[in-house]
Amino acid sequence: MSGWRYEVWVCDSGYTRPDEHDGSCGLWQGAGVHWNEKWFGAFEEAARHGHATVQAVPVGIDLGWKPYQAFEHVQGGGLCKGCWARHELAHTKHAVDAATGLCRTCVEVTQQRRGPLTRTPFGPRFMCEECRSGFRRMHESANRDPDPRVYRPVLDVSREDSEG
Structure with missing residues (x-):
């Protein structure tokens, strides 16, 4: 499959308070992959976790695009x-x-x-x-x-x- 792959990564550091996630998270677990027009599903999935990110990864696209962090969620802000x-x-x-x-x-x-x-x-x-x-x-x-x-x-x- 080619296009954009939206990977959901969940913090697996064991933190329970929002302030513990301020730049010290080092353990991440893959939680799901969403493709192309299903990108918002990845955002919703990330928002269900205490701390998660969505990485947008181009697959089979040769236009100079690079992976980037499309979304981040921390429960409590x-x-x-x-x-x-x-x-x-x-x-x-x-x-x-x-x-x-x-x-x-x-x-x-x-x-x-x-x-x-x-x-x-x-x-x-x-x-x-x-x-x-x-x-x-x-x-x-x-x-x-x-x-x-x-x-x-x-x-x-x-x-x-x-x-x-």
Whole structure:
């Protein structure tokens, strides 16, 4: 068969909290393969797991296409990239909690500032609701009416695409 193969890969690291999936997942298990126009089935399958990705792989297509990550899902939301970037710029000293040995501010950001994979002008990013709506307002106030598909969860936009 030629075309696009959509492979669902599920994190098999044994993590139970969303913040444990922030870049430390190393064990992955193949969970399914969907072909061509059935691509949204792969997204839905990934969304049923605690943490999963969908890799789009061209098969028998000689047009210079390369495999890429088409979708990622973290139950409870992935770490908001905007919040984490602001945190890294403003956070100069770790305030370590004696009981946990972790920085309270870092833990607060990683556990509370989470959201779904969201369409942005710069590609898909995990975004919390506050950042998503803030970026949308910023674009609207700059007289740039953003595409109605931008600043929305990738899964929602993909569902509409698959139906229409």
